Amino acid sequence: MKSSSVKGNESPRPTAADDAAEEAKKAKLAKVEAWKKQLAEKNKPGTAKTSGPAAPGVKLGNSTGLGSPALPSPAVASNINLGSSPPIVKDKKPASPAPYAGKFDPKAIAKRAAAKLEKSRAALDGNAVLPKSATEASVKTIASLANKSKVASTSSWKGAVNSVSNNAKISVFGLSKVAAEKSLDKPSSANKSAANLGEDEEISRRLEKLPDLSDAVATGDTALANGADEQDEGVDDIRSDEEEAEAAREAAQKRAQAEQDDVAMAEGEDTAVRSANVSGDVDMADEDEVDPLDAFMNDLTVPVDNAMPNLAIGKSEKKGAQVFNSDDEGDLDAVGNGTDDIMAMAAKRKRKDIPAVNHAKMQYEPFRKAFYTEPIELAEMTAEDLDILRSDMDNITVRGKDAPKPIFKWSQGSFGAQISDVLSEMGYEKPTPIQSQTLPAIMSGRDTIGIAKTGSGKTVAYLLPMFRHIKDQPPLDKLDGPIGLILAPTRELATQIHRDCKPYLKALNLRAVCAYGGAPIKDQIAELKRGAEVVVATPGRIIDLLAANSGRVTNLKRVTYIVLDEADRMYDMGFEPQISKLLGNIRPDRQTVCFSATFPPKLESLARKALTRPLEILVGGRSVVAAEITQIIEVRTEDTKSHRMLQLLGELHDVDEDARSLIFVERQETADKLLMFKARWAVTNRTNVAKILDSSGTSITSKGVFYDKGKEPGTGEQPKLYILVEGDTEVAVQSAMTDLTRLLKEGALAAMEADNKAPVGRYSVV
Numbered sequence: 001m002k003s004s005s006v007k008g009n010e011s012p013r014p015t016a017a018d019d020a021a022e023e024a025k026k027a028k029l030a031k032v033e034a035w036k037k038q039l040a041e042k043n044k045p046g047t048a049k050t051s052g053p054a055a056p057g058v059k060l061g062n063s064t065g066l067g068s069p070a071l072p073s074p075a076v077a078s079n080i081n082l083g084s085s086p087p088i089v090k091d092k093k094p095a096s097p098a099p100y101a102g103k104f105d106p107k108a109i110a111k112r113a114a115a116k117l118e119k120s121r122a123a124l125d126g127n128a129v130l131p132k133s134a135t136e137a138s139v140k141t142i143a144s145l146a147n148k149s150k151v152a153s154t155s156s157w158k159g160a161v162n163s164v165s166n167n168a169k170i171s172v173f174g175l176s177k178v179a180a181e182k183s184l185d186k187p188s189s190a191n192k193s194a195a196n197l198g199e200d201e202e203i204s205r206r207l208e209k210l211p212d213l214s215d216a217v218a219t220g221d222t223a224l225a226n227g228a229d230e231q232d233e234g235v236d237d238i239r240s241d242e243e244e245a246e247a248a249r250e251a252a253q254k255r256a257q258a259e260q261d262d263v264a265m266a267e268g269e270d271t272a273v274r275s276a277n278v279s280g281d282v283d284m285a286d287e288d289e290v291d292p293l294d295a296f297m298n299d300l301t302v303p304v305d306n307a308m309p310n311l312a313i314g315k316s317e318k319k320g321a322q323v324f325n326s327d328d329e330g331d332l333d334a335v336g337n338g339t340d341d342i343m344a345m346a347a348k349r350k351r352k353d354i355p356a357v358n359h360a361k362m363q364y365e366p367f368r369k370a371f372y373t374e375p376i377e378l379a380e381m382t383a384e385d386l387d388i389l390r391s392d393m394d395n396i397t398v399r400g401k402d403a404p405k406p407i408f409k410w411s412q413g414s415f416g417a418q419i420s421d422v423l424s425e426m427g428y429e430k431p432t433p434i435q436s437q438t439l440p441a442i443m444s445g446r447d448t449i450g451i452a453k454t455g456s457g458k459t460v461a462y463l464l465p466m467f468r469h470i471k472d473q474p475p476l477d478k479l480d481g482p483i484g485l486i487l488a489p490t491r492e493l494a495t496q497i498h499r500d501c502k503p504y505l506k507a508l509n510l511r512a513v514c515a516y517g518g519a520p521i522k523d524q525i526a527e528l529k530r531g532a533e534v535v536v537a538t539p540g541r542i543i544d545l546l547a548a549n550s551g552r553v554t555n556l557k558r559v560t561y562i563v564l565d566e567a568d569r570m571y572d573m574g575f576e577p578q579i580s581k582l583l584g585n586i587r588p589d590r591q592t593v594c595f596s597a598t599f600p601p602k603l604e605s606l607a608r609k610a611l612t613r614p615l616e617i618l619v620g621g622r623s624v625v626a627a628e629i630t631q632i633i634e635v636r637t638e639d640t641k642s643h644r645m646l647q648l649l650g651e652l653h654d655v656d657e658d659a660r661s662l663i664f665v666e667r668q669e670t671a672d673k674l675l676m677f678k679a680r681w682a683v684t685n686r687t688n689v690a691k692i693l694d695s696s697g698t699s700i701t702s703k704g705v706f707y708d709k710g711k712e713p714g715t716g717e718q719p720k721l722y723i724l725v726e727g728d729t730e731v732a733v734q735s736a737m738t739d740l741t742r743l744l745k746e747g748a749l750a751a752m753e754a755d756n757k758a759p760v761g762r763y764s765v766v
């Protein structure tokens with residue numbers, strides 16, 4: 001989100017001289033740095049601060065750590081509420097917001113807004129450019145902030161206050177006091193009705209009014225995001241990945257609850273997942289590289305929304321899952337769009353599961369995993385050479401016994417002529433570091449964990465051994481399922497992997513099917529029935545397919561090679577129960593490989609249970625945080641989050657008005673809410689207006705809401721505010737008008753975008 005702080009006095013424009021600009025830049029950077037430091041200092045007592053690899057030993061703040069000294073203690077902070085919570089926040093400095101150094105005086109505005117709430121509402125009503133709803137919310141926020149949270153005393157608060165304060169003057173660009181004050185006398189019934197609501201509450205209230213599309217299908221917010229897709233595809237698309245994730249999260253939470261109640265304990269040993277090799281041969285004590293962020297997150301005791309579920313594999317899984325009703329194709333295809341169908345779909349969801357396999361009773365064919373022969377040039381390498389080679393290759397580290405040396409040429413990999421041909425066709429000159437070390441490991445038949453950053457070539461690292469592995473086995477029979485199963489968290493990743501397979505499939509005469517939620521299951525059923533040596537799938541959908549038609553669509557009997565790609569994301573998304581189930585249904589002597597960009601301790605312990613004697617190969621360090629990046633974590637309660645965010649943005653923009661921020665949110669509604677703030681900033685930003693006036697040499701006067709007789713707006717219509725733009729030349733005025741219109745349009749568009757999602761009113765462009 002880019003926005004500028006709202007400043008009263010413009011700092012002088014930099015001269016053309018380069019060094020002056022350079023100086024200014026330096027000063028700005030120094031200011032930002034100083035601010036960061038100050039912020040970090042402020043946050044010390046209750047804030048987790050982490051940095052990149054340089055700070056492994058950092059003592060993290062306690063889990064309930066909260067903000068800066070500018071804010072109250074956690075208990076108090078939780079009472080800060082932009083909405084309707086009682087105004088019990090007390091700041092050390094009871095002063096009102098710091099005075100603003102420009103023509104705008106937010107202090108005065110806030111004061112006035114607090115004291116004359118009614119009048120303020122009317123003011124917004126009277127000024128035509130903004131709709132009632134938007135303006136009233138702004139003023140209410142000012143009032144609410146001014147009254148309730150005296151935290152406004154910090155300079156950092158300025159940004160937040162300014163952003164909202166200036167809304168009061170939006171319609172007059174902050175230049176016509178008269179118009180604003182005139183309009184103070186115009187009460188509005190709509191405003192009155194909402195007079196006591198804070199902005200947040202108002203927004204939430206409106207969001208609540210949105211049609212609830214999810215009642216029948218109970219898919220949560222994410223279903224809304226995919227609404228269009230889902231409708232197009234019809235309800236036979238059992239679940240999208242997001243829905244799967246949502247369901248997975250729910251399942252995981254239930255399991256966690258079950259564990260707490262000790263219910264699952266009574267069910268005895270879990271047969272679903274191998275656990276014989278928990279210790280493996282990985283040096284468990286070798287925990288020298290603990291990611292500080294992971295450590296902090298692990299330490300958290302504060303309940304966080306959608307916190308990672310209790311992930312102990314299989315412990316609470318009920319032994320011997322039920323065999324569900326026949327899920328025949330007719331049933332699947334017959335699902336239409338009506339209510340009954342939705343109910344049918346919901347029922348189908350409930351019964352979707354796969355029976356547990358008793359491996360002792362299965363007759364599995366023996367298979368080969370080890371295809372690698374160490375080339376002579378590697379065999380002759382000394383331990384010292386090996387160290388140098390690994391450190392040259394992006395600092396490869398390996399945990400586990402008998403790890404092969406990394407290869408540095410494709411010819412060293414024992415892949416066979418066809419795969420080598422594809423590699424040269426692809427133009428891949430040599431293996432990337434993660435490939436160098438994981439390829440010989442996997443080709444030796446070892447279960448392997450590969451950790452390397454995104455885009456490092458992890459896909460090829462597991463595909464090549466998989467194809468070699470598949471080609472070593474007898475061709476598929478008519479009813480056989482896949483030999484290689486690749487699990488990925490999302491449809492996008494699954495399709496990307498499927499695409500990456502294609503050149504090899506063609507060369508090796510193999511087939512692959514991609515199966516993910518949110519696409520018609522019947523197509524996937526048809527493809528699977530034709531047979532495929534490789535299945536790339538999201539966890540929920542493959543379970544749907546395995547359960548479909550009493551297991552006659554596909555099965556896991558021939559799977560001997562399984563990949564968990566982006567394992568961290570799968571576990572984060574709550575797919576652990578599905579993964580456990582799938583792993584439990586695949587023969588225990590399979591080869592399992594797991595790739596991930598990060599490897600938090602929780603995932604590590606899970607992987608150790610699911611993999612046998614794994615080799616853990618790490619490229620480029622465990623932490624994904626660059627050393628020069630400082631991370632500051634604040635755990636906030638829901639009701640203080642937006643307030644704190646605005647405060648931080650205000651602080652940041654105070655020292656650097658060009659500063660950019662990226663804000664990640666979990667829900668679409670939250671993004672909409674933020675967008676509204678952004679829209680207001682864009683429209684009301686006096687700095688932007690002043691810049692336009694400055695560069696065009698024009699001036700602006702508000703002409704108020706004047707209408708010729710007989711041309712007054714009709715009932716319920718928004719009146720328009722007229723402004724007079726004056727300049728020396730027509731060109732100057734024209735240019736100012738163009739820029740001002742653009743500025744307003746940007747704000748209007750942003751507001752409308754938010755408005756499409758939630759009925760919050762609309763900005764008018766004059």
Ligand SMILES: Nc1ncnc2c1ncn2[C@@H]1O[C@H](COP(=O)(O)OP(=O)(O)OP(=O)(O)O)[C@@H](O)[C@H]1O
Binds near residue numbers: 455
């Ligand atoms: N040895 C290689 N030489 C050159 N390019 C390669 C090599 N291996 C893979 N690539 C290419 O590098 C890009 C990234 O590879 P890939 O998608 O496998 O990375 P990744 O680590 O799996 O990324 P992600 O985490 O996003 O899935 C792809 O375009 C791939 O074709």
